[in-house]
Amino acid sequence: MQFASESVEILIEQFSKLPTIGRKSAQRLAAHILKMPKEDVARLANALLEMKERVRACDICGNVTDAEICIICNSTKRESGIVCVVQDAEDIVALERTGEYRGRYHVLGGVISPLDGIGPDDLNIRTLIERVGASDSDITELILAVSPTVEGDTTALYLTQLLEPFPIKITRLARGIPVGLTLSYADEATLSRAIAGRNTISKPREE
């Protein structure tokens, strides 16, 4: 026995399918929604349907947008010479939150992962090459901001080889110890990277 209402059980089942929401959280959400005013529930349901109806990929970079071209590609305030290549639109949100980056983006839509059956043709790689190779392109640097995983590294390697013919600089995000993490908590792979990528902070004076 669960809730004595089939419609509540159906909602719980639907919620449970979402990531990070288990049966118990779904139940708590349903119990909360039971007490919500009808209009608020309608607003949530509409937001779901509207988003699915309106959202599309930006024609230039693949970012999620409600228009043909996203606000970043449309902005004249962003440097058009630097393009940061990310896996997902979510990564753009994370990078934008830093406030550090003023260039543009390109969303691959994933990484090369033979085990999951994802090859280069399943990603927005062709559009990236077109962007870099366009006659009016002013791109001078591509930052490959893919995750430091096996798949991310493979994708970065693939892109680097593919982009060799073009006169552009290709970079990757620095890898090392996360800010705020105690050294002893860092895993070995991260520590190895941090040692290999160590920065000079003081040099012996040359005499």
Add this chain to the structure above:
Amino acid sequence: MQFASESVEILIEQFSKLPTIGRKSAQRLAAHILKMPKEDVARLANALLEMKERVRACDICGNVTDAEICIICNSTKRESGIVCVVQDAEDIVALERTGEYRGRYHVLGGVISPLDGIGPDDLNIRTLIERVGASDSDITELILAVSPTVEGDTTALYLTQLLEPFPIKITRLARGIPVGLTLSYADEATLSRAIAGRNTISKPREE
């Protein structure tokens, strides 16, 4: 800057209003829904609307149901002589999960809480009295399964006084140390209750 899509931001905002879902979880959910097939999203949206449309309170006990009378009140297999009084329909789910209880329920819809402006008239107390006092009533015991909080205790006290004229037994759930909890982690109030409510497990032989 967040997502470059207004409709995604609206969905995130709606999700953030739900309990236990913060901005970051809402973002993760939206990102997942972006990738979900349209039909699955429609199913979730419909489940929300359907539930709000179909769910009502059981005419007898106040439990959530899609029919006039809930399946527990309708069941001939449940003892009708014992009624467990709970705050919310959610509590019924928790109690049913134990598989221990075979009686029926009565949902108060909250507890008396003057600070929140909830008085006895805001709860399903009148229907409880009618149930107990009905000429064909076979109720012999009411279990007051309200939470062991100040408000729960107040409500239990109020109900006990109100039900005094009726020839029924009134009980409350046992309070004590939760199963599995280390003694040192229990708070003082719980420990005091556990001492006061201690059970005899062995008695000196009477000679």
